[in-house]
Amino acid sequence: MPLTARAARWCAGHPHGTLAAWLVFLSVAALGGAGTGLRLAPGLPGSVTAVVATDPAKLLVLGAPVVVALLWLVLGSALVTLAAALFLGAVLATALGLVTALSSVLPTSHLACDVVVLLGVVVSADHVLFSVRRHQEAVADGRDIPDTAQVVAATAGRTALVSGIAIAVSMTGLWLVGDALLAPVAFGAIVVVAVSTSAALTLLPALLALLPVPAPRRIRRWWPGRVPALRVHRDTPRLAARLAAPVVGLLALLGLLHFLLRSAGVHDLPGAPPYLSGDAVLTLVLMLVLTVLVLLIAFRPILVALASVALGVLSVLVALGLLAMQVAHIPEWAPMVLLVVLSGPSTDIHVYLLHRFRSEALTGMSARHAMTGGVRRSASAIGGAVAVAFGACIAFGLAGTGEFRAFGWSTAAALLVDAVLVRTLVLPVLISLGGQLSWWRRITPRAHSRSGRGRPRPGSGGAARNH
Template identity: 30%
Template structure:
């Protein structure tokens, strides 16, 4: 007797030892959280995140080992925004200085600095300690500023700096995610209630997905000590974890329920679910993981961090589906279908074929060429705005103005432009050339002082490292980071710096700062994108050829995924590069898309959509193998898979769309982009483009292979030939093959004995009035000892050995 696949062996152990499996999972999740919390997060530094010239500037500054101090700025202005009364301003500034000097968290307080426009006073404050945890230590300073505000009527006292800005943004994000959780969890539960019609069945995927997210966050924290982590990783883990965690559990639960309804015991139903849906989860998870690995080819720390977090959470979700989910289902037993929601339960248990999907597919099947032209044309029309896509790094100008600290930042930069957009000039040279470097930099500052592209409200100060090998100076500009003026000032400075250092031997110079980082990062992505895209496309092609033995299917998968990706990019540009949706989504358009988003979206979309594509095309191929004409095979394959695919897509769209409600524009764009991509893929691609294309191609779908359905059935694949010396009836899946002989050739090829009694009707194999092929799981038992293995969902199978081969139909069934 054959050795069962690993997914089945793991599931059987979990189902027969449920408390052990559940206990091990709880210990695993707890250990991840505890170890991750103890290790702490190793965040990406400027030295590690920079690329090109700004990256070199960061490395030069880092080599100078400058002490990092958290700086705060207390801004005093008139409450009505008009001219500041000098006496009132000086009195308030003196009060600020007195209160700040009394605090243990403060190291030094500078003298008040008047704004050039006469409308503000600035009191600089330096905190003790480094910048790492400044947000946790800044509250006493904020309280002191608020007290000054209360004691001086008619004045506005704002505090902006390293700690106060981080604290304000962190609190806003925390509130955002609490709101997102309050919306996303009930929404996901509601969707799953509609799918399952029972409260416990709907709750299991959500609980399991949340545990996966927790474990993945802990593991990613540990991984950050190998590959440093960006701040967006935890958000991406939450996004991906809820989406794939719920989807994988959904696939498994749906199949397990199908098998129980067909009369199997709980353990046997779990085994079949593990062999079919479990295998699908493994293939899907592996595809997503390998696609996400393409981000490492971007050769940039942020993408490496996002790839690591995504890979970890997908791997954990696959592990949960294969181990603890079977244990939960075995322990719950029939309780998984309770308490029933009356109307929804009857809806999910309704037998017979749905009328919706055949109606939706009718245009693609009856007029494939017209449908293909119209649907592809619609997607290309959606993709048109993507041709005007502009990329930029997110900055202060992208933050919501509903955040108090952001409004205070705006007032600070209005009165003191040099505190806003800043270019950092860094120079490294031998210590004996320190005087020459300083002289060259002072000459450079003399040129900037005469140019209107640079700020003149304060005189820049040259900083020197202790070993006198590194010099830095910050040069401000009065323009916003996204403006043309900021870019022009950067270009001019990058032209002037090499000229200034030309006479200093062995000097290495570079210009960095936020504007420079954005420009360099975008340029780097444009350079690396062909490598990442090429890797993902090659992976998709190879995977599809291995599964379906068809170059045509592989090429169509690539074209369809490119089409849906282009359309989603068009939606992204249309929404976020324009202002019409600002009121709807509550954001301020910067006229650009966040630079890291398109590449990340492309990779994620290819990974996730491959899951659906393999599942749907497997069902179509299955019907074609049984001898069905192409049109019928397409109809049956999509109709049978539509319920699971649609349910999974709705869950993903719901989870992704929640991110569109967050304050940070990069998360808004991420959520809207992914939601649009999955929605377009599940609706237009799977209902119109794919069936129309496959119907139009006909037998060429399987080129260069062939799917023939002669009197003896379709020709087996090369690795499905029966081994010599082993009769077919001894094969573990003999029941599938015996069904061919007992129930006849289904698609217009009945055997002589069975032809009068049997016909192929609308996807149902009908033998007699009392036996109906329902819910995709007609049962034809076979006997091998005392074991029964019903004829599983899927259609005709050519006799041959049962193997763990992804090319076999039935392995992607739910």
């Protein structure tokens, strides 16, 4: 049994002790941050720091009700929503406390704190929704609380672990080679992703063990009859190849052209802007290479890792184009910070889908049916995660001023494009086109007969979904 599954099983079996340990950890981090105070990084332009900082009171008033309301609509339970809100609050308080406490050694910035809050909300919401959805499926299969926690850790928990490692590793590349403005942002992203991943594997199983999680709500309960537009058909990859892929490619091309044209007049001095310099390109290449290595270790097929990076680049190009359409001059921090913020939810959704595809493929299903089943089973969790992330970005846009307001709106729009078009439509197409080179070894009926198990039915709650 993997260590993460054992830890989650233990935390679910000892929820009160887990909550007490997290309460102590949260108190130490918060008190340490309050004792040292926030130390800003030296050499940062004062105007940049003032422009990108949001109003904390306004952000709390606007953002907290929006995020809680969206969580309640998605989860459908007041108690589970309260637990999710406590989970998000614990992650944010711990991450901000650690960043503040460590700022005496590794100076930070107001921009880094804003990124910690935004990235912490969207990543933590992803972990909650993915884990709750898998928890509901495991309970429906008749599992007890410890076994349910183990199943959740093997699926949603492994998603959190793989995506967290991928984000942290890529941000480490940005932290090591970034300048005085981007290094604090990368460090803040590493801290909040590490805290959120640890909480998803320990604190979240304890909270779910103490609460009655309701059955997932279905669309058919709300609208009578069949709604063909809301169903995933077997020909989804074919439709995606004809519609979604050209649309995303056109958006990325327009975004790149608009970004380059708008970047030409950023500075009066000759030469390229900082985000188009050789150091910036080297940083981006290093981040992409590290991400490929992590995904290659996690999923083995090289085409899956390369497709993941290609889709990430497409999403960033679309987001940069949206940002360039809203501001007269692109700030030097915007491209890399946009990449940092988008890497959180996009990587979570991407890894979650890959796990679903892999679990369906291991049952012996064809590539086409495995893609359809994976998208269908992931639709509700991904839709809820996108809704919460979209609301958080909108709240940041409303609470920010000037450039950061445009940054929030661009991020929200880019998240919709990334989740709806890139991840759920274009990703299955790329993996399907790779054939056996981008696929996983399937469990054959003979292997099942030798192990004493019957071949699980496609879409059933069998052992294959525990991979």
